[in-house]
Amino acid sequence: MRFLFEWQHLTPTTRAEGREALAAALDQLEGFQAAAGAWEEDILPARVRAYTSGSLDELCRAGKIVWTRLTERARGAAGPVRGTPIVLLPRAQLRAWRALLDPARQVELSALAQSVHDTLAQHGAMFFDELLAEVRVLRMELENALGELVAAGLANSDSFAGLRALLKPIAKRNAFSSSRRARASALIGGMDDAGRWALVSRPSAVAPENPSERRSQLPPEVLEHVAMTLLRRYGVVFWRVLEREAEWLPPWRDLLRVLQRLEARGVIRGGRFVNGLAGEQFALPEAIPLLREVRRQANDGALICVAGTDPLNLVGTLLVGDKVPAVAGNRVLYRDGVVAATLVAGKFWFDAALDANPIERERARTLLTHRF
Numbered sequence: 001m002r003f004l005f006e007w008q009h010l011t012p013t014t015r016a017e018g019r020e021a022l023a024a025a026l027d028q029l030e031g032f033q034a035a036a037g038a039w040e041e042d043i044l045p046a047r048v049r050a051y052t053s054g055s056l057d058e059l060c061r062a063g064k065i066v067w068t069r070l071t072e073r074a075r076g077a078a079g080p081v082r083g084t085p086i087v088l089l090p091r092a093q094l095r096a097w098r099a100l101l102d103p104a105r106q107v108e109l110s111a112l113a114q115s116v117h118d119t120l121a122q123h124g125a126m127f128f129d130e131l132l133a134e135v136r137v138l139r140m141e142l143e144n145a146l147g148e149l150v151a152a153g154l155a156n157s158d159s160f161a162g163l164r165a166l167l168k169p170i171a172k173r174n175a176f177s178s179s180r181r182a183r184a185s186a187l188i189g190g191m192d193d194a195g196r197w198a199l200v201s202r203p204s205a206v207a208p209e210n211p212s213e214r215r216s217q218l219p220p221e222v223l224e225h226v227a228m229t230l231l232r233r234y235g236v237v238f239w240r241v242l243e244r245e246a247e248w249l250p251p252w253r254d255l256l257r258v259l260q261r262l263e264a265r266g267v268i269r270g271g272r273f274v275n276g277l278a279g280e281q282f283a284l285p286e287a288i289p290l291l292r293e294v295r296r297q298a299n300d301g302a303l304i305c306v307a308g309t310d311p312l313n314l315v316g317t318l319l320v321g322d323k324v325p326a327v328a329g330n331r332v333l334y335r336d337g338v339v340a341a342t343l344v345a346g347k348f349w350f351d352a353a354l355d356a357n358p359i360e361r362e363r364a365r366t367l368l369t370h371r372f
Contacts, residue, residue, distance in 0.1 A: 017049040022056065026065055026088055030229050031097055033070065033246040034309045036167055037082030038328040040160075042307035045372035057159045061195055066091045067160055068200050069153035070101060070248060080151045080166050082328065085246070096222045098201060100248050112141060113148040117199065120155065125198035128191055146197060158195025165191040223250055223258045230255075233311060235287035236273045238280065243317040256280065277318075299336040305367045306332050308344070315339050331368045343368040 025047040034043055045051040059065040071085050080086075089097055109117060112135075119134050120126060126134070132142055147166045149155035156162065226249060230237045237259070239252040249255075259282045263270040269288060273281050283291075306312045308330025315332055316323025321339050324330050331343040341350045341364045348368065354361045 019055050019058065022048045022051070023059065023064070026059070027090075028233050029311070030089055030093070030232070031087055031226070031246075031249075032233065032311055033085045033087050034326070035082060035328055036080055036084045036086045036163060038307065038309035038326075039086065039088070040164070041328055042309050042372060046305075046307055046310065051372075053160070053164065057161050057193070060159045063091050065089070066094055066156065067163055068094070068156045069150065070097060070246070071153065080147050080163065082167055084151055086163065087246075093225065095201065096225050099218060099222050100226075100250065107152040107154060109152065109154075110145070110148060112137065113145045113152075116142065116145040117149060117154060120197065120199045125158075125196035127196050128194060131197060143191065149199075153200065155197060155199050157197050159193060161190065162194030162197065165194060218250065218254075220258070223254060224262070226250060227255050227258045227262065231268060231282065231284050235290070236281060236283040238274065238277055238282070240277060240279075240318055244311055244314065301335060303340065303364065303367060304334045305370075306334070307372070308332060315342065333364055333368055340364060341368060 022044070025044065029043070040051075040053055040056070044056070048055075056065070060067065065088055067086055067088050069080075069085060070087050087097070115135055116131065119131065123130075123134070128142070131146075132139060135142060135145075137145075143166065146155060146162075150163065150166060227237075230241060230245070234241055237255075239256075242249060242252055242255075259268065259280075260270070262268045263282060269283050269285055270280060271283070273283050273288070273291060307328070308324045309326045309328055313324055313326060313330075313332050315321045319339055321342075324332050324342050324344055327345075329343075330345070332339060333341040339351070340354055341348065343349075348365060350361055350364060354364050
């Protein structure tokens with residue numbers, strides 16, 4: 001399993017600090033779909049030292065990052081929950097990612113959510129208080145309507161604070177508003193700090209009935225952007241990598257043709273980078289020296305803990321073992337690239353080496369339960 005240890009080092013979880021570190025992490029996670037509640041609880045704090053929610057809000061308000069739901073829904077939901085799949089994207093690339101969706105799918109909304117949708121369509125982006133005055137409903141009713149639009153992938157706000165507020169019921173926000181910690185977090189997490197609310201643009205072209213025909217009509221630059229995004233995320237890509245990605249991504253056969261063209265142009269390298277896996281593999285040129293360097297290093301028993309929602313949760317896909325669901329709170333502990341322990345739904349599993357050593361087992365338990 002040494003080859004997986006080498007491959008994992010292409011996506012290091014060693015944490016840097018500051019806004020630039022957050023921007024780099026978000027660049028690597030572009031287009032990765034994760035539960036709404038997992039982004040600030042598990043994924044970003046594990047990759048950015050001293051992570052604060054205000055840093056993500058700043059990037060969103062500056063127009064660098066946008067949050068949204070890309071999963072296609074046939075019916076609207078009452079509102080976003082902690083498990084709602086959310087992606088974080090560069091605003092400049094939003095149109096490319098939305099092109100992957102089927103524009104023929106229609107979302108069924110409640111009367112109030114439809115009214116808010118129509119208001120935003122008519123007036124454009126609006127602050128929460130402007131919307132409140134326009135639709136003339138109770139504050140909680142408007143929040144529920146915005147939540148329904150967010151859950152359907154139809155709306156978002158300038159700041160991540162908008163999603164953060166929707167995930168925390170208004171009753172709970174008010175219950176703890178008197179505490180010092182709550183007052184501090186409200187400055188960067190309340191509905192009034194969400195900025196403007198707006199509709200997320202959707203593809204307008206009429207889609208063919210045949211899904212394969214729709215995929216074949218995707219612009220080449222969209223497929224190329226997806227392929228390069230996966231390479232930035234993993235360093236090396238092959239067909240098994242897509243098992244950790246969203247179902248709405250283009251199939252491997254479409255990405256393969258794009259990767260072959262990129263290799264022919266000298267942009268990326270093709271070859272056999274990960275042993276034990278069938279099919280063609282491709283890598284970024286800068287990833288190859290990293291693989292060679294790690295290969296020369298001896299195993300040092302280093303333990304790396306990642307969240308179950310992180311793209312580096314490879315158990316049950318690339319790694320042998322029972323699959324660890326991509327649910328907030330689940331953890332995977334690697335030792336030299338091999339799964340040494342897991343925490344799933346509050347239950348621990350340790351490999352034989354850890355189970356036989358009480359001190360190491362307790363250390364592993366601490367790593368699995370600590371907050372990133």
